[in-house]
Amino acid sequence: MADVALTSDAAEPLEKAQRRRWGFGARMRQHAGILGGLALFLALYLFYQANHPRGFTGQILIQNANEAFALALVSMAQTVPVLMAGLDLSVGAVMTLVGCIASHLVNGSPAEIAFGIVICIASGAACGFANGCVVVYGRIQPIIATLATSAIYMGFALILRPTPGGKVHEDLSWAVTSDVREFAATFGLFSDGEAVWLQPFAWIPVPLILLALIILLVWVPFTRSVTGRTVYAIGSAEGAAYMSGLPINRAKLAAFTLAGLFAGLGGLFLALQTSSGNADIPQAGAYTLNSIAAVVIGGTSLVGGSGSAIGSVIGALVLRTISFNFRIFDVAPLLQPLFEGLVLLAAVSLGGLKLLRLRNKLEVFR
Amino acid sequence: MSKTATIPAPQGFRLKPDDKPVIFAAGFVLLILLVGTGYTMLTQGSAPLLQPQYLLQQLQVGSFLGIVAAGLMLVILLGHIDLSVPWTLTAAAMMATAVGGPWAIPVGLGIGLLVGIVNGLGVAYLRVPSMIFTLGMNAVMRGLMVAHTGGFAPQTAATDLMQYLAVARIGGVIPVALLVWLAVSALVVVILTRTTLGRAIYAIGNRERAAYLSGIDTNRVILIAFALSGAAAGLAGVLLAGYSTKAYQGMGDPYLLPAIAAVVIGGTNILGGRGRYLGTLVGVILIVLLNSVLSIMQMPEAGRQIIYGTVIIAMLLVYGRGERVTG
Numbered sequence: 001m002a003d004v005a006l007t008s009d010a011a012e013p014l015e016k017a018q019r020r021r022w023g024f025g026a027r028m029r030q031h032a033g034i035l036g037g038l039a040l041f042l043a044l045y046l047f048y049q050a051n052h053p054r055g056f057t058g059q060i061l062i063q064n065a066n067e068a069f070a071l072a073l074v075s076m077a078q079t080v081p082v083l084m085a086g087l088d089l090s091v092g093a094v095m096t097l098v099g100c101i102a103s104h105l106v107n108g109s110p111a112e113i114a115f116g117i118v119i120c121i122a123s124g125a126a127c128g129f130a131n132g133c134v135v136v137y138g139r140i141q142p143i144i145a146t147l148a149t150s151a152i153y154m155g156f157a158l159i160l161r162p163t164p165g166g167k168v169h170e171d172l173s174w175a176v177t178s179d180v181r182e183f184a185a186t187f188g189l190f191s192d193g194e195a196v197w198l199q200p201f202a203w204i205p206v207p208l209i210l211l212a213l214i215i216l217l218v219w220v221p222f223t224r225s226v227t228g229r230t231v232y233a234i235g236s237a238e239g240a241a242y243m244s245g246l247p248i249n250r251a252k253l254a255a256f257t258l259a260g261l262f263a264g265l266g267g268l269f270l271a272l273q274t275s276s277g278n279a280d281i282p283q284a285g286a287y288t289l290n291s292i293a294a295v296v297i298g299g300t301s302l303v304g305g306s307g308s309a310i311g312s313v314i315g316a317l318v319l320r321t322i323s324f325n326f327r328i329f330d331v332a333p334l335l336q337p338l339f340e341g342l343v344l345l346a347a348v349s350l351g352g353l354k355l356l357r358l359r360n361k362l363e364v365f366r
Numbered sequence: 367m368s369k370t371a372t373i374p375a376p377q378g379f380r381l382k383p384d385d386k387p388v389i390f391a392a393g394f395v396l397l398i399l400l401v402g403t404g405y406t407m408l409t410q411g412s413a414p415l416l417q418p419q420y421l422l423q424q425l426q427v428g429s430f431l432g433i434v435a436a437g438l439m440l441v442i443l444l445g446h447i448d449l450s451v452p453w454t455l456t457a458a459a460m461m462a463t464a465v466g467g468p469w470a471i472p473v474g475l476g477i478g479l480l481v482g483i484v485n486g487l488g489v490a491y492l493r494v495p496s497m498i499f500t501l502g503m504n505a506v507m508r509g510l511m512v513a514h515t516g517g518f519a520p521q522t523a524a525t526d527l528m529q530y531l532a533v534a535r536i537g538g539v540i541p542v543a544l545l546v547w548l549a550v551s552a553l554v555v556v557i558l559t560r561t562t563l564g565r566a567i568y569a570i571g572n573r574e575r576a577a578y579l580s581g582i583d584t585n586r587v588i589l590i591a592f593a594l595s596g597a598a599a600g601l602a603g604v605l606l607a608g609y610s611t612k613a614y615q616g617m618g619d620p621y622l623l624p625a626i627a628a629v630v631i632g633g634t635n636i637l638g639g640r641g642r643y644l645g646t647l648v649g650v651i652l653i654v655l656l657n658s659v660l661s662i663m664q665m666p667e668a669g670r671q672i673i674y675g676t677v678i679i680a681m682l683l684v685y686g687r688g689e690r691v692t693g
Contacts, residue, residue, distance in 0.1 A: 334517055335513055
């Protein structure tokens with residue numbers, strides 16, 4: 001007895017340590033996609049900052065954050081349907097439509113602006129909800145349903161803005177596209193942003209704070225809810241999720257609605273950033289396609305069930321950082337599309353390496 | 367996914383599930399013609415839409431889309447997709463006009479074939495999702511062409527043979543482009559219904575694992591299907607360059623989404639494994655006529671987009687609905 005107790009006592013720390021090590025390793029493997037994307041982003045971005053003539057200044061950071069924000073949100077939007085093995089080809093169109101709405105409504109008195117912002121967010125979510133209804137109740141494949149709805153949303157956007165134009169509130173536009181100090185100064189908060197306690201944060205670009213808030217207040221609670229877990233379960237095995245009594249339809253509707261919400265927020269920001277609305281069909285298409293690329297670079301599996309919107313944000317940052325680098329290295333503009341394509345192909349082809357590790361050839365097919 | 371009707375129909379006439387899309391799409395084509403004719407009767411007092419001349423003209427314009435859709439269908443039947451169509455088409459057109467002479471058409475087709483083979487290698491052997499690999503290839507081809515042309519429309523012109531294939535009419539009536547489309551269609555029908563390659567394509571679309579276990583070299587089949595899709599896009603590019611006498615930037619952009627829509631409206635399952643070529647054919651005619659009638663009605667771009675999307679959803683609600691998940 002004593003011996004047994006002794007050995008088990010002695011063994012426990014070792015076992016625990018082993019378990020912890022295994023747990024750490026497993027966690028690393030589970031997030032390998034995100035971590036790889038993060039490493040790629042940090043390498044590219046530090047390289048960019050180090051080579052920029054005005055590198056490591058707040059001005060550059062603000063500019064970069066502004067350029068990356070809309071794509072980051074559209075990529076988050078794309079992630080949610082991809083997690084359940086669907087695809088939303090309408091995210092770019094929803095972004096454009098909400099941007100056009102914003103260019104009409106986000107102006108005037110504070111009450112009018114607040115009303116406009118609420119309408120923008122609501123219409124983004126409504127577009128997503130409509131997608132969800134077509135997919136759930138119409139039982140049409142997401143990729144083709146959203147292909148069709150994206151044409152409809154672009155049509156509405158063209159009705160609202162036949163030619164680029166419109167106007168958004170200038171102070172608001174300035175406040176959300178600069179750093180925290182300017183934000184506070186614009187609205188006369190915290191002694192015009194000069195409050196002592198604010199100084200450590202004053203340099204942070206507002207878009208990054210908004211992005212963090214959206215992740216913390218919307219995405220994280222969503223993934224921890226039953227609906228959010230169901231989205232992952234649908235991506236892994238829809239039949240099994242159904243048999244386990246998970247709310248399949250509710251999760252699908254919620255996923256598309258959330259996608260519309262994120263895309264709408266991206267469109268709202270784009271309108272604030274450019275102070276106008278533009279129903280630009282090629283631009284909408286480019287955002288949609290880039291969002292798919294960002295989702296893949298961020299480690300989310302296109303067959304569903306694993307990944308995270310946070311990874312997609314990193315994927316979007318990687319894509320944007322690549323074009324930042326082109327800018328400072330004076331790559332001939334004519335060659336830029338070629339390099340973008342090659343980088344994308346190389347990044348996704350690296351995934352082919354995992355085939356070498358497979359023991360059973362059948363695992364190739366899913 | 368692949369549940370075909372095995373229960374024999376009881377008495378009376380019942381549509382087979384695979385016939386339904388063809389019948390409904392054909393009915394919708396007639397409806398478009400009727401609405402368009404009603405409109406022209408009211409506004410102009412004539413019915414140009416029902417004249418053979420107009421219909422042949424539409425088929426000639428539609429043959430470019432039809433050839434793209436024929437190639438794309440092979441890939442969609444596998445459960446994959448080819449998003450590289452726009453710039454494969456443009457690259458083929460640009461290189462064909464740049465080379466000129468007797469080698470113009472072989473070079474254009476070769477470019478398409480080459481892009482298709484690279485797509486196939488990436489999708490089949492590297493197992494990169496086709497959606498993202500072909501997207502990357504599209505960007506690469508765009509980059510190559512932008513670098514090649516300097517971002518301007520190339521100054522080179524299509525050869526006489528290319529123009530003949532795209533514009534000429536045999537006996538002043540039958541467009542040659544239509545005959546090219548019919549030849550491509552015949553080839554695809556033969557491949558899909560009369561060859562082991564065709565059966566393998568359907569098998570892989572249904573369940574690749576089972577196809578592999580039954581001895582099909584699935585990677586090779588995927589490679590061939592992508593190569594054919596690329597070649598079809600290349601051929602469409604060559605013809606389109608002949609039609610407009612030159613190649614230009616972005617000439618392939620309006621062909622990808624309508625081609626996907628045509629294939630899907632024709633009843634092909636976007637997840638693969640199911641669909642008939644006849645459906646794709648009718649789907650292409652539907653899209654082309656819809657566009658044409660909307661432009662006769664002088665519909666603004668916004669209205670066109672909305673109608674376009676609504677029609678796709680409405681058609682699929684009628685016959686393209688998936689089955690309920692039941693575990």
